[in-house]
Amino acid sequence: xxxxxxxxxxxxxPDGEAAARAQRHLDALTKPPGSLGRLEELAVRLAALRxxxxxxxxxxxxxxxxxHGVAAEGVSAYPQAVTAQMVENFARGxxxxxxxxRQAGARVVVADFGVATPVALAGVASRRIGPxxxxxxxxPAMSVPDAVRAIEAGARLAEEAIAGGADLLATGEMGIxxxxxxxxxxxxxxxxxxxxxxxxxxGVDDPTWRRKVEVVRRALAVNRPDAGDGVGVLARLxxxxxxxxxxxxxxxAAHRVPVALDGFVSGAAALAAAVLAPAARGAMFASxxxxxxxxxxxxxxxxxxxxxxxxxxxGEGTGAALFVHxxxxxxxxxxxxxxxxxAGVSGPTGA
Amino acid sequence: xxxxxxxxxxxxxPDGEAAARAQRHLDALTKPPGSLGRLEELAVRLAALRxxxxxxxxxxxxxxxxxHGVAAEGVSAYPQAVTAQMVENFARGxxxxxxxxRQAGARVVVADFGVATPVALAGVASRRIGPxxxxxxxxPAMSVPDAVRAIEAGARLAEEAIAGGADLLATGEMGIxxxxxxxxxxxxxxxxxxxxxxxxxxGVDDPTWRRKVEVVRRALAVNRPDAGDGVGVLARLxxxxxxxxxxxxxxxAAHRVPVALDGFVSGAAALAAAVLAPAARGAMFASxxxxxxxxxxxxxxxxxxxxxxxxxxxGEGTGAALFVHxxxxxxxxxxxxxxxxxAGVSGPTGA
Numbered sequence: 001x002x003x004x005x006x007x008x009x010x011x012x013x014p015d016g017e018a019a020a021r022a023q024r025h026l027d028a029l030t031k032p033p034g035s036l037g038r039l040e041e042l043a044v045r046l047a048a049l050r051x052x053x054x055x056x057x058x059x060x061x062x063x064x065x066x067x068h069g070v071a072a073e074g075v076s077a078y079p080q081a082v083t084a085q086m087v088e089n090f091a092r093g094x095x096x097x098x099x100x101x102r103q104a105g106a107r108v109v110v111a112d113f114g115v116a117t118p119v120a121l122a123g124v125a126s127r128r129i130g131p132x133x134x135x136x137x138x139x140p141a142m143s144v145p146d147a148v149r150a151i152e153a154g155a156r157l158a159e160e161a162i163a164g165g166a167d168l169l170a171t172g173e174m175g176i177x178x179x180x181x182x183x184x185x186x187x188x189x190x191x192x193x194x195x196x197x198x199x200x201x202x203g204v205d206d207p208t209w210r211r212k213v214e215v216v217r218r219a220l221a222v223n224r225p226d227a228g229d230g231v232g233v234l235a236r237l238x239x240x241x242x243x244x245x246x247x248x249x250x251x252x253a254a255h256r257v258p259v260a261l262d263g264f265v266s267g268a269a270a271l272a273a274a275v276l277a278p279a280a281r282g283a284m285f286a287s288x289x290x291x292x293x294x295x296x297x298x299x300x301x302x303x304x305x306x307x308x309x310x311x312x313x314x315g316e317g318t319g320a321a322l323f324v325h326x327x328x329x330x331x332x333x334x335x336x337x338x339x340x341x342x343a344g345v346s347g348p349t350g351a
Numbered sequence: 352x353x354x355x356x357x358x359x360x361x362x363x364x365p366d367g368e369a370a371a372r373a374q375r376h377l378d379a380l381t382k383p384p385g386s387l388g389r390l391e392e393l394a395v396r397l398a399a400l401r402x403x404x405x406x407x408x409x410x411x412x413x414x415x416x417x418x419h420g421v422a423a424e425g426v427s428a429y430p431q432a433v434t435a436q437m438v439e440n441f442a443r444g445x446x447x448x449x450x451x452x453r454q455a456g457a458r459v460v461v462a463d464f465g466v467a468t469p470v471a472l473a474g475v476a477s478r479r480i481g482p483x484x485x486x487x488x489x490x491p492a493m494s495v496p497d498a499v500r501a502i503e504a505g506a507r508l509a510e511e512a513i514a515g516g517a518d519l520l521a522t523g524e525m526g527i528x529x530x531x532x533x534x535x536x537x538x539x540x541x542x543x544x545x546x547x548x549x550x551x552x553x554g555v556d557d558p559t560w561r562r563k564v565e566v567v568r569r570a571l572a573v574n575r576p577d578a579g580d581g582v583g584v585l586a587r588l589x590x591x592x593x594x595x596x597x598x599x600x601x602x603x604a605a606h607r608v609p610v611a612l613d614g615f616v617s618g619a620a621a622l623a624a625a626v627l628a629p630a631a632r633g634a635m636f637a638s639x640x641x642x643x644x645x646x647x648x649x650x651x652x653x654x655x656x657x658x659x660x661x662x663x664x665x666g667e668g669t670g671a672a673l674f675v676h677x678x679x680x681x682x683x684x685x686x687x688x689x690x691x692x693x694a695g696v697s698g699p700t701g702a
Contacts (some may be wrong), residue, residue: 036665078698312389328454345437348428
């Protein structure tokens with residue numbers, strides 16, 4: 001059995017009994033039943049995954065970076081060099097994800113999965129599959145063995161973090177051109193039209209948006225991906241960091257550690273992971289709803305409801321970092337609130 | 352000039368130049384312009400209020416408690432005794448607001464504004480206006496002088512906190528029956544129908560909900576409040592804690608300290624505060640959208656968009672406590688992110 005096959009074999013659905021226990025406990029706490037809304041649902045889902053009381057003490061955010069051959073087709077507002085420059089910014093702690101992760105008490109794992117020019121800096125793990133993908137307008141982004149290598153490299157990064165105590169994984173990415181790849185993956189797996197899934201990315205103008213839609217349409221026509229083949233979709237449509245994030249998600253699911261999905265690009269990785277192992281959905285938490293139109297379609301396909309809706313579209317893991325506060329809040333409510341009985345508070349009249 | 356009149360005279364609109372400076376700074380940071388969505392809007396609004404870089408280092412949550420004569424009309428799922436019992440729970444640190452405030456690094460000020468049986472416990476400030484309001488089904492909740500006393504008591508609590516360094520105020524409340532008072536206030540000020548603003552509160556069944564709607568309708572008919580008279584609306588429809596929260600909000604606005612509004616009952620206080628001083632809206636931040644249907648109407652009337660939407664309906668200040676994390680995130684992004692120039696990151700192609 002390959003490493004990937006072994007990982008997939010470990011993924012099982014959440015624990016219904018642990019969920020019911022958590023709900024009963026929440027109902028005994030000094031508040032009207034259900035009055036903390038989605039915070040309670042979140043605590044129950046975390047308990048179901050963990051098989052016991054929810055806890056989030058050591059969150060780790062995986063910000064994986066890679067370049068995309070499709071960037072040469074003029075689909076982004078920024079030059080390809082920005083991928084490497086932003087990885088350096090991550091390493092120096094100056095990017096939004098650094099700021100928001102510090103606030104959330106989360107560690108950021110930055111990894112180079114294939115930036116055009118290698119970034120050799122302390123604090124950047126080198127997991128390079130190649131110097132960027134090939135343009136999906138001309139053929140597959142990468143070979144199938146490379147897609148498997150990228151998934152397994154992401155999974156290993158996640159497993160190292162879990163071995164070190166990580167109890168929440170979060171996804172994030174950087175890669176000029178990667179919303180084009182994510183659009184193609186989302187169109188393929190959800191069946192939605194290219195113009196419905198393709199958004200403005202970093203903020204492209206109308207002509208560039210129309211070109212981007214056409215690139216997505218042609219990439220699907222040229223590559224003819226099979227929506228039922230998760231590895232194949234990643235190989236044909238890319239990118240290295242998206243495949244790596246699929247690995248992070250699958251490792252979380254295999255080890256029953258929750259995975260906070262960031263925005264649109266992470267959603268594309270989650271779609272591919274759910275094709276490979278439908279039960280992995282039990283480990284996925286949609287941190288926020290991005291303004292990218294394809295993100296909503298991806299979340300609907302995964303039957304996940306986002307917790308935050310702040311009109312964000314930055315990526316890097318920023319939405320997932322904000323979600324860490326909500327996940328912690330859900331755990332703390334479960335762990336620390338007094339019960340009606342202990343606090344001597346009366347229950348409902350006539351109950 | 353009375354203390355209330357002096358407070359109202361101090362309230363002026365936010366600082367447009369500080370807002371523009373904050374937006375320019377955000378646009379120079381290493382992210383596509385606007386890509387942090389509402390986090391950026393939040394940073395800009397905080398800067399506009401403060402007249403300088405946004406900061407939230409010392410949040411204080413005001414959880415004001417009082418009883419309501421209208422509770423005798425059978426409008427709640429819980430007995431009136433729960434108000435005092437929950438205040439004791441707050442004092443011992445076992446309630447949801449204690450847990451979420453600890454997580455957010457916020458201090459909770461618990462004050463008895465008129466619980467039926469006084470709560471004399473360390474950690475509970477006594478600001479009693481009376482032993483609960485009169486039933487709004489029979490006449491005014493309180494006299495006009497008592498409404499002024501309650502507003503001024505809330506404002507003084509807030510001013511003490513501001514003098515101690517508070518840089519974010521948050522509203523919260525406890526009072527069996529207070530969603531009925533809030534429904535009446537919201538119907539009066541927004542002009543919406545009683546059945547449109549009245550919700551399930553702590554979770555009442557259908558017959559109780561119909562009775563609650565009828566109580567709101569009759570309270571408006573009996574008291575004939577004038578929607579243009581903020582103090583009069585609070586005096587006629589109650590309650591002591593709602594008037595106190597209006598005072599907290601007005602003090603925040605007068606001292607240009609942001610006020611995070613919690614849910615439906617806080618929204619009713621905000622509506623009354625905005626009648627007294629329309630410019631106070633500049634200090635109001637809608638932390639979340641409650642499931643109470645009247646809350647959405649109140650926020651629309653105030654032209655405030657909530658930041659969180661987690662199907663919560665607990666009150667106490669719980670939504671506002673979660674919002675503290677977002678407010679801090681907005682400030683940290685503004686303060687700590689690297690600029691394109693400093694990080695050596697390229698700007699948009701052709702820009």
